[in-house]
Amino acid sequence: MNVRSIPKQNNGTLLSVENVSTYFFTGEDVVKAVQDVGFSIKKGKTFALVGESGCGKSVTALSIMRLVPAPQGKIVGGEIIFNRQNLLALREKDMRHVRGNEISMIFQEPMTSLNPVFTVGNQIVEAIKLHQKKTKSQAWADAVELLGKVGISDPAQRVRQYPHQMSGGMRQRIMIAMAVSCEPSLLIADEPTTALDVTIQAQILDLLDNLQEQNRMSILLITHDLSVVAERADDVAVMYASRIVEVADSQSLFAEPLHPYTQGLLKSLPRLGFSGKRLPTISGAVPDPLRFPSGCKFHPRCPIGCSDRRCQTVEPILREVEAGRYVACWYAEDRKQSSERE
Amino acid sequence: MTAYIIRRLLYTIPIVFGVLLLTFVLFTLIGGDISLEIAGKGATQETIDDIRREYGLNKPLFLAWDSQFINHFKSALTFDFGRSRDRELIIDKIKRGVGPSLALTVPMFFCVVIISVSLALVVAFVRGSVWDTLAVFICVAGMSIPYLSFILFGQYFLAYKWGIFPVFFSPDLTMAQYVALPVLIGIVAGLGGNLRFYRTVMLDEMRSDYVRTAFAKGLNTRRVLFKHVLKNAMIPIITRVVLAIPFLFLGSLLLERFFGIPGLGHMMIEAIGSRDYFVINAMTYISAILFVLFNLITDICYSLVDPRISLE
Numbered sequence: 001m002n003v004r005s006i007p008k009q010n011n012g013t014l015l016s017v018e019n020v021s022t023y024f025f026t027g028e029d030v031v032k033a034v035q036d037v038g039f040s041i042k043k044g045k046t047f048a049l050v051g052e053s054g055c056g057k058s059v060t061a062l063s064i065m066r067l068v069p070a071p072q073g074k075i076v077g078g079e080i081i082f083n084r085q086n087l088l089a090l091r092e093k094d095m096r097h098v099r100g101n102e103i104s105m106i107f108q109e110p111m112t113s114l115n116p117v118f119t120v121g122n123q124i125v126e127a128i129k130l131h132q133k134k135t136k137s138q139a140w141a142d143a144v145e146l147l148g149k150v151g152i153s154d155p156a157q158r159v160r161q162y163p164h165q166m167s168g169g170m171r172q173r174i175m176i177a178m179a180v181s182c183e184p185s186l187l188i189a190d191e192p193t194t195a196l197d198v199t200i201q202a203q204i205l206d207l208l209d210n211l212q213e214q215n216r217m218s219i220l221l222i223t224h225d226l227s228v229v230a231e232r233a234d235d236v237a238v239m240y241a242s243r244i245v246e247v248a249d250s251q252s253l254f255a256e257p258l259h260p261y262t263q264g265l266l267k268s269l270p271r272l273g274f275s276g277k278r279l280p281t282i283s284g285a286v287p288d289p290l291r292f293p294s295g296c297k298f299h300p301r302c303p304i305g306c307s308d309r310r311c312q313t314v315e316p317i318l319r320e321v322e323a324g325r326y327v328a329c330w331y332a333e334d335r336k337q338s339s340e341r342e
Numbered sequence: 343m344t345a346y347i348i349r350r351l352l353y354t355i356p357i358v359f360g361v362l363l364l365t366f367v368l369f370t371l372i373g374g375d376i377s378l379e380i381a382g383k384g385a386t387q388e389t390i391d392d393i394r395r396e397y398g399l400n401k402p403l404f405l406a407w408d409s410q411f412i413n414h415f416k417s418a419l420t421f422d423f424g425r426s427r428d429r430e431l432i433i434d435k436i437k438r439g440v441g442p443s444l445a446l447t448v449p450m451f452f453c454v455v456i457i458s459v460s461l462a463l464v465v466a467f468v469r470g471s472v473w474d475t476l477a478v479f480i481c482v483a484g485m486s487i488p489y490l491s492f493i494l495f496g497q498y499f500l501a502y503k504w505g506i507f508p509v510f511f512s513p514d515l516t517m518a519q520y521v522a523l524p525v526l527i528g529i530v531a532g533l534g535g536n537l538r539f540y541r542t543v544m545l546d547e548m549r550s551d552y553v554r555t556a557f558a559k560g561l562n563t564r565r566v567l568f569k570h571v572l573k574n575a576m577i578p579i580i581t582r583v584v585l586a587i588p589f590l591f592l593g594s595l596l597l598e599r600f601f602g603i604p605g606l607g608h609m610m611i612e613a614i615g616s617r618d619y620f621v622i623n624a625m626t627y628i629s630a631i632l633f634v635l636f637n638l639i640t641d642i643c644y645s646l647v648d649p650r651i652s653l654e
Contacts, residue, residue, distance in 0.1 A: 067554060067557055071470035071471070100559035100561075101560055104558065104559075105558045114555065115555070116552070116574070116648070116650060117650075127560070130559060164649070
């Protein structure tokens with residue numbers, strides 16, 4: 001398996017995930033939530049991880065934070081290199097110094113991610129005081145400033161309120177304020193806008209963009225929403241059934257998707273000027289992680305794979321098909337050539 | 343807040359009325375005339391009449407200013423329950439019994455709560471490990487052993503064989519001496535069920551999203567548990583703890599009986615044994631009032647720990 005050629009660490013790289021696998025052990029069963037996943041995030045850039053629900057995106061993010069729910073969930077292999085150290089080899093004590101300080105995370109559920117019985121100020125101050133040498137009053141002043149920065153009006157008053165006194169969009173802003181309070185170099189945003197309505201979604205994403213510019217941080221944006229990816233991500237990895245099936249820079253991925261799954265996803269997006277009656281869909285359903293199909297996990301839903309012996313028996317690994325483009329499909333090159341001929 | 347409390351106190355009026363109605367139906371209408379029973383076999387009609395007069399059983403049931411129905415309410419509202427069958431004023435009897443009962447139940451109860459909540463946090467901390475499994479196993483074992491076994495074991499070994507504690511109440515012992523062993527037994531017997539309950543509460547909380555956020559900030563487990571989880575777990579803890587307090591006043595039927603402690607539990611068992619309806623009636627009424635009162639206190643406590651609950 002080591003013949004793989006995922007993007008290697010270089011000066012512009014902030015974090016690289018190398019062959020990480022995370023499994024959940026529940027009684028007799030082993031759910032392979034993340035298998036052999038690798039990608040790297042460049043400094044100051046946005047990296048998007050795209051895929052359907054249950055494909056392992058969130059578990060990948062939690063693996064980076066080393067917050068996979070114990071004791072069932074376990075990172076069983078791989079390396080996560082951040083600042084030239086392997087996060088998976090750090091002692092828990094040192095990892096706590098990374099969390100919230102160098103890498104922080106915001107979650108999909110703003111309604112429940114804040115502790116309901118403490119004021120939002122209390123929760124932000126807690127993060128500041130944990131990682132920075134600041135007095136209580138400095139930390140509170142910081143918290144007020146942060147609330148202003150994330151676009152909350154009347155921050156001096158809001159800081160003393162409880163989460164239930166705020167809307168979902170505001171709570172997500174609070175989460176963001178908390179996450180950037182220690183100016184992390186990487187912010188992991190796990191479907192940050194899924195639970196919000198569309199107008200708020202755009203505001204939150206713009207806010208993330210602004211903060212990224214100000215703090216020059218990298219963002220790992222986890223989403224199932226391809227339209228979000230197209231506008232904001234520099235690089236994209238597509239995940240399917242616990243593996244990454246395609247990695248590319250955002251422009252080439254949208255211009256010319258090479259994996260049949262990515263192609264299916266893009267075809268199923270509504271476009272301006274679309275005149276058909278129904279959008280195309282990917283036939284079939286996401287496989288059960290306890291009973292993944294043999295060979296390429298996408299083969300039962302794939303126009304080529306469903307009748308190809310190799311696809312049905314041997315799982316393709318992620319390999320570089322052209323500079324900067326990685327695809328896990330046996331027919332990636334063929335498709336590339338045929339599209340060039342056209 | 344004050345308005346809420348006043349409103350809630352007003353609500354207690356119909357509840358207390360209902361309780362009194364029910365006890366009247368049970369003890370007077372269904373229980374019937376007990377003068378024959380009190381007088382015993384072969385009593386003269388005169389004695390029976392005397393007894394009926396004393397307990398007001400000669401009065402009409404309803405429809406008179408001093409009917410039994412009105413008197414039932416009157417005695418309850420003035421806490422003047424009359425005399426028990428051993429001629430003592432019931433209210434004095436209760437006052438005498440409440441001290442020993444509380445001396446037994448209060449230390450027992452608070453030790454159980456404090457120990458089991460702390461242990462629950464520790465067990466939640468090591469959830470899924472061998473220690474967790476061991477703790478649950480011991481809890482279930484403790485819950486499965488009948489209460490009586492603990493009492494008999496304590497009385498036989500700790501008191502009788504090894505002489506660490508007195509076996510039984512006697513008037514020349516201090517209160518601390520005679521409640522020590524029953525308190526210890528109560529703690530050991532109560533720990534299993536309570537620890538299991540609080541462990542479940544803590545584990546439920548630990549699955550919440552805000553716990554993940556707290557860990558993502560870089561907090562250590564101790565702080566997540568003792569700050570974030572504990573405060574959220576206060577609602578189920580308060581419900582269980584505060585609503586258990588009224589029962590502390592009633593004492594412990596088994597422990598008081600087995601150790602001869604002259605508390606309210608002991609009094610109740612004797613009253614039930616000798617069919618002393620008047621004592622049972624008084625105790626039922628007092629427990630109902632305490633229960634209603636502590637329900638209100640529970641709700642007030644909720645608003646103190648959870649900002650989402652407002653009493654307006």
